[in-house]
Amino acid sequence: MSGSDLTRRTAAELAQALADGETSSVEVTQAHLDRIAEVDGAVHAFLHVDTDGALEQARAADARRAAGSPASALDGVPIAVKDVLATEGLPTTCGSRILEGWLPPYDATVVDRLRRAGLPILGKTNMDEFAMGSSTEHSAYGTTHNPWDLDRIPGGSGGGSAAAVAAFEAPIALGTDTGGSIRQPGAVTGTVGAKPTYGGVSRHGLIALANSLDQVGPVTRTVLDAALLHELVGGHDPLDSTSIDQPVPAVVAAAKEGATGDMSGVRIGVVKELSGEGYQSGVLARFEECVQVLVEAGAEVVEVSCPTFVHALATYYLILPAEASSNLAKFDGMRYGLRVYPEGIDLPSAEETMRATRDKGFGDEVKRRIILGTYALSSGYYDAYYGQAQKVRTLISRDFEAAFAQADVLVSPTAPTTAFKIGEKVDDPLAMYLNDLATIPANLAGVPGISVPSGLADEDGLPAGFQVLAPAMADDRVYKVGAALEALLKDRWGGRLLDRAPELNGAAR
Amino acid sequence: MPDITRDEVAHLADLARIDLSDAELDHLAPQLAVILDSIASISEVAAGDVPPTSHPLPLTNVFREDVVTPSLTAEQALAGAPEVEEQRFSVPRILGEEQ
Numbered sequence A: 001m002s003g004s005d006l007t008r009r010t011a012a013e014l015a016q017a018l019a020d021g022e023t024s025s026v027e028v029t030q031a032h033l034d035r036i037a038e039v040d041g042a043v044h045a046f047l048h049v050d051t052d053g054a055l056e057q058a059r060a061a062d063a064r065r066a067a068g069s070p071a072s073a074l075d076g077v078p079i080a081v082k083d084v085l086a087t088e089g090l091p092t093t094c095g096s097r098i099l100e101g102w103l104p105p106y107d108a109t110v111v112d113r114l115r116r117a118g119l120p121i122l123g124k125t126n127m128d129e130f131a132m133g134s135s136t137e138h139s140a141y142g143t144t145h146n147p148w149d150l151d152r153i154p155g156g157s158g159g160g161s162a163a164a165v166a167a168f169e170a171p172i173a174l175g176t177d178t179g180g181s182i183r184q185p186g187a188v189t190g191t192v193g194a195k196p197t198y199g200g201v202s203r204h205g206l207i208a209l210a211n212s213l214d215q216v217g218p219v220t221r222t223v224l225d226a227a228l229l230h231e232l233v234g235g236h237d238p239l240d241s242t243s244i245d246q247p248v249p250a251v252v253a254a255a256k257e258g259a260t261g262d263m264s265g266v267r268i269g270v271v272k273e274l275s276g277e278g279y280q281s282g283v284l285a286r287f288e289e290c291v292q293v294l295v296e297a298g299a300e301v302v303e304v305s306c307p308t309f310v311h312a313l314a315t316y317y318l319i320l321p322a323e324a325s326s327n328l329a330k331f332d333g334m335r336y337g338l339r340v341y342p343e344g345i346d347l348p349s350a351e352e353t354m355r356a357t358r359d360k361g362f363g364d365e366v367k368r369r370i371i372l373g374t375y376a377l378s379s380g381y382y383d384a385y386y387g388q389a390q391k392v393r394t395l396i397s398r399d400f401e402a403a404f405a406q407a408d409v410l411v412s413p414t415a416p417t418t419a420f421k422i423g424e425k426v427d428d429p430l431a432m433y434l435n436d437l438a439t440i441p442a443n444l445a446g447v448p449g450i451s452v453p454s455g456l457a458d459e460d461g462l463p464a465g466f467q468v469l470a471p472a473m474a475d476d477r478v479y480k481v482g483a484a485l486e487a488l489l490k491d492r493w494g495g496r497l498l499d500r501a502p503e504l505n506g507a508a509r
Numbered sequence B: 001m002p003d004i005t006r007d008e009v010a011h012l013a014d015l016a017r018i019d020l021s022d023a024e025l026d027h028l029a030p031q032l033a034v035i036l037d038s039i040a041s042i043s044e045v046a047a048g049d050v051p052p053t054s055h056p057l058p059l060t061n062v063f064r065e066d067v068v069t070p071s072l073t074a075e076q077a078l079a080g081a082p083e084v085e086e087q088r089f090s091v092p093r094i095l096g097e098e099q
Helices: A003-008 A011-019 A025-043 A051-066 A109-117 A159-166 A183-189 A223-233 A251-258 A281-296 A307-330 A350-361 A364-377 A383-406 A429-436 A440-445 A475-493 B006-015 B022-044 B074-078
Strands: A046-049 A079-082 A121-125 A172-176 A192-195 A216-220 A267-271 A300-304 A409-413 A449-456 A463-469
Touching (some): A003 A025, A011 A223, A025 A046, A025 A051, A046 A159, A109 A121, A109 A172, A109 A223, A159 A172, A159 A183, A159 A216, A172 A223, A183 A449, A183 A463, A192 A223, A192 A475, A223 A251, A223 A449, A223 A475, A251 A475, A267 A281, A281 A300, A281 A409, A281 A463, A281 A475, A300 A383, A383 A440, A383 B022, A409 A475, A429 B022, A463 A475
Parallel strands (some): A079 A121, A267 A409
Antiparallel strands (some): A046 A121, A192 A449, A409 A463
16 A cells, blocks of 8 residues: 555544554554655644654554554544644644743643553644634644645644644644634535534643633544544543543434435534525525535424624633633743843842743733733733623533534534735734634633535635534534535535645645 | 723733743733723623622632641652751742841
8 A cells, every 4th residue: 555545544444454454553653754844834734743753653563453452543643633632742832932852751641641542643734822722823843835725824723733634734733722723624624623522532731721711633635534533532531630531422323324324314403593694605605505414314403593603702702711811821931931031120020030931932812911911810801801701702602502402413614714815914913813713712612623624715726624613512513514525525525625625745845 | 991001001010920031021012902992892791780700600709628648748848948057948039128
């Protein structure tokens, strides 16, 4: 089997090939490392590639397979990890200068679970600094390019993970989703991204952006791969006191059931507030087609209204900066990371050093949000902003509850537009924030969601996404509906959407 | 919602312990004003008697047994420190000269 065949395969297919002895983990891992060497100069999905470590882990996986004792179904299938997750001995920067060169002394729980399951870690993927952004342009280490059009953004904050998977540099990756950072990059790169129920996957070792919103999840090319990765990393972790002490929903079984394409008995709620103004016509056209495809497969469609969703963006941009400004206080140049002494001061104090370090170490967007959060939490404004946002958050959860009384799942376009040009919105924060219009409500309420490719928008030929949301701990529903749509569209298209992405072979930049 | 002035941004940066240059203040202040203006709608939502949500899960008081478990060694904990002295984090002076 040639290397390019191996990089085109899904994680499920690779696992089967490894189990059948058709290939080895070393072969599979090397094929992906070769692909990274070939195309990542143009895509820049990776901040760090761990060639030696990945091959060493692959050799160990092959030894376990040879001994007849694989560590998991995915033993030997390589993976990429977003740079916001702590990896022992591997650089972890969060896309920020303030953590340049930092080697964590411990693994995030999800990374530990990958290692125990035998998945070789190819490297760390690019992201907006501290996950603040929707384009990866806020990375301190350069922008990631969308494999569909290298002049365009791959989404964000997890654009690196999505681009790595879309460019066949990794079969699967881990991402994190605070306001859409898994789902929106999935939409604009023609890949699959799932945000589990809040608390469904451990956050220990995930360098927090906003604790009450962050969630780790899978970034893949197929719904089944997402489900396999979700089950592998999900479940209770005593090191994360917000992790749910219940079994992981049966998402793999749900993805397999959905792939039969039978949607009879499923009630789908189209959220009135998540379409229309601000949404690109080609994105809406693909969305409406997808709804129709599900109806033809037996689903019942109802329109639901979630009136408070129109305030979700405002709520999010008060709660998130408030939490982020508190979280990022720990980057003070004292115990780890960058330390910069101020210029022109003899014997500077700790506080003066802190100010200089944070000025040099943080980029513009991080500074904007820290200041916004400090404002929202400052006396005199706390009740009017942060307190009010917390109340509106309750109203948004109530909207979800009411909607889920009428429908099993809710659906919408994942992102309002297809990928925009690099540089177009980088200094227009508000325009950037609008990318997360449809994904933010799920984070505020803690409910699970998935984005699957809906097709290419007519006006620009770029991918769009279809979002499915379900009640907390009903993650299986988003996988079932997502897998059904994926299977039905694959039949219609005569292949996968990514088959239509341009070849990047030897693309130099 | 009141507008945010350049002086206020400077004060907030001070509270957040970030040295901002004049150029950064000129750049950030109007952007923050635009963002604040766009989120002003939140105050119009009638939510007086609605309980606040600080967290999406109904979890309270998660306890564990009070037992010692393995953790980082001192060397590991200090491995990323900008400066180390006698197995401790070495930091710049904390007090002012007059204190």
